[in-house]
Amino acid sequence: MWETVRAASAGMQLTDDIAWATLTSGSSGSPRIVLRSASSWAESFEAVAGYLGAGPDDAVLLPAPPAASLTLFSLAHALGGGPRPLLGVASNSDAHCLHGTPQALRAVLDAGAPSRLRAALVGGSPLDPALRERAEAAGIRVTAYYGAAELSFVAVDEGDGLRAFPGAELSIRAGELWVRSPFIASGYAGADGPWRRDGAWATVGDRAELVDGRLRLLGRADDxxxxxxxxxxxxxxxxxxxxxxxxxxxxxxxxxxxxxxxxxxxxxxxxxxxxxxxxxxxxxxxxxxxxxxxxxxxxxxxxxxxxxxxxxxxxxxxxxxxxxxxx
The missing domain is CATH 3.30.300.30 (ANL, C-terminal domain)
Structure with a gap:
């Protein structure tokens, strides 16, 4: 991956604070390389640890491969005092919590959730309410979130709808969701993408509504x-x-x-x-x-x-x- 990053960023003026290069999911096409500072992830570590209910003496299950942005985030979190990562396994008896997609949570439940597993932080695609109920019946507290590789965490849902992630501000402009937070990436290496900035605010083009503090996502305009x-x-x-x-x-x-x-x-x-x-x-x-x-x-x-x-x-x-x- 680093060879790809170096080639894509050739000729760019990279600032000294660039610490991480991760990939967008590629769900709508080819993945893009996103550059970010160490602090853009570190600023959210405390809140994430709270949702996971986990510290350095605990273990977090990471079913997605290391190149996935949510896995790379968790590896950075571990370096910053977060839970110990367990990579590439569908189920592990040492896991206290999980960070992954709804599909990963379903796979863990299908395989028989580890007895120690008590919390799941789930993002990447919408969480089926029935899957949340199934996990909670197994004693797993579920927090779903919406975010993007370019924006990191934007909003969280603990069962009563999406609300702004701690430290994030949300605004709707002409039906488009804009975010201001310390978690926003520095930009792309190479090809441009949907990420745009306006001062401290940024968007990836998602359409949304914000009513009484609750966020309702309406998809990308180009979808x-x-x-x-x-x-x-x-x-x-x-x-x-x-x-x-x-x-x-x-x-x-x-x-x-x-x-x-x-x-x-x-x-x-x-x-x-x-x-x-x-x-x-x-x-x-x-x-x-x-x-x-x-x-x-x-x-x-x-x-x-x-x-x-x-x-x-x-x-x-x-x-x-x-x-x-x-x-």
């Missing part, structure tokens, strides 16, 4: 599906599909189709036969324009950190590499 006269936010449809029993995960995307622009399509990862329930949920809970017209089923491709690889999932479906589902 929206334009179908006839309707604008469909994939994340809103995905939330409905993920709530259906038997659906492990879901990605919604647009299939180009003249003259309407695009058809709404869904790629679902299932446990058993959920086609009937998917149909009922789509009819009962989605407006007609938001209901998927094409369905695909299979194992969703994932990034190194375990997030659904949105762009690759759509490519495989459009290329006919996954099975059609009759819903």
């Amino acid at each position: 929206a599906i334009l179908s006839a006269s309707a604008t469909i936010v994939p994340e809103e449809v995905e939330a409905v599909l993920r709530s259906v029993p038997g659906v492990r995960d879901a990605i919604v995307f647009g299939m180009p189709r003249a003259p309407v622009g695009a058809l709404v399509a869904a790629f679902v990862e299932l446990d058993g036969d959920a086609a009937t329930e998917l149909r009922r949920a789509a009819v009962a809970r989605l407006a007609p324009a938001h209901r998927p017209r094409r369905w695909f089923a299979g194992h969703l491709p994932r990034t190194a950190s375990g997030k659904p690889a949105r762009a690759e999932a759509a490519r495989r479906a459009l290329a006919g590499e996954v099975s059609r589902l009759d819903v």
